[in-house]
Amino acid sequence: MSTSDMTPTTTSSDAHPRFAEALRELGLDVGVRRFPDATRTAAEAAAAIGCELSQIVKSLIFEADGAPVLVLMDGSSRVDVERVRAELGAGKVKRAGADLVREATGYAIGGVPPFGHRTKSRVLADRGLLDHAVVWAAAGTPHTVFPLDPKSLIAHAGGTLVDVRERIA
Template sequence: MDDDFKQRPEGFQRVAQALAAQGHPHLPLYLETAARTAQEAADALGVSVGQIAKSVIFKLRADERAVLVVASGDRRVDEKKVAALVGPVGRADADFVKARTGFSIGGVSPVAHATPPLTLIDRELFRFDEIWAAAGHPNGVFRLSPSQLEALTGAPVADVVQQP
C-alpha cells in the first residue's frame, strides 16, 4: 500500500488490506464525494444502480448477531425472505452497525468486518458481470464480479429481495 492509502480512513485501509490478502485484483477507489446510497455510488461511477452491491445490516433476534445482506442497488431487501433463511431479524440502528461491523452506515463493506456477520448474497447481483461494493467508508468502493463476491465472503447466494 502506498502513502496515499495510509492517509485514508481506517475502515478503508482495513478493506484494502483484506482484499490484498485475498488476492483480489482490484484495489479500492476513494471517491471525491461520499456515496452513501446506491444511487449516489452509481452516479459517481457511471454505472447502473443495479450494479451497486449495497450492504444492508439486520440484527438476528436470537443472539443479536449481525446479518449482512449484500443486495443489488435497484432492489429492496425482503425482511421476511431473510428471516426464512436465518431466523427472525430486526432493524439495526447506526450504533449496532458500527459496533458489529466496524463501519458506519453508508460505508459497510462485504469484507473485513470487526465481527464476522452472517452473510447472504442477493442472486439478482448475478445479472451483472461487474458490480461495485462499499470499501469501509462512504467515499470508498471496489470493483468485483458477483462470483468474486461469493468467493471473498463465502456466503450463500439466495432470493432475498422483493420482486420489482
C-alpha cells in the same frame, strides 16, 4: 458528477485501512476509487461511477434474533425482511441500528464493504447480483468503491446465494 470526476487508483491505499488489510490478506488487487463527495446511497454511487443502479452492492446489516447478519443486495432492489427471516429460520429480523453496524463491521453505515469486517457474521447474497459481469461495492468509507465480479465478491464475503429481494407487485 461524471466519471471524469473520479480519481481511480490501482492500489487499495484509498480504502479504509481495515478493508485495505482484508484485500491484502485475500490477495486481491482491485482498483479502489475515491470520490470527492460521499456516495452513501446506491443511487449516488451509481451516478458517480457511471454504472447501472443494479450494479451497486448494498452491504446491509440486519439483526436476526439479536445476531448481526450481512445481506448483500443490488442497488435497485429492496430486502424483503420476511424472506431473510425465513431463510435464516429466525424468530425476528430487523434492520440493525448504526451502533450495531459499527460494532459488528467496524464501519459506518454508507461505507460498509462486503467483507473485511471486525467480526464474522452470517452472509446472505441475493442471487440478483449475478446478473452483472462486474459489481461495485463500498471500500470501507462513504467516499470509496471497488469493482469485482459478483461470484468472487460473494465467495470472499462467505455468502450463501439466496432470493431475499422484495417481489415487485
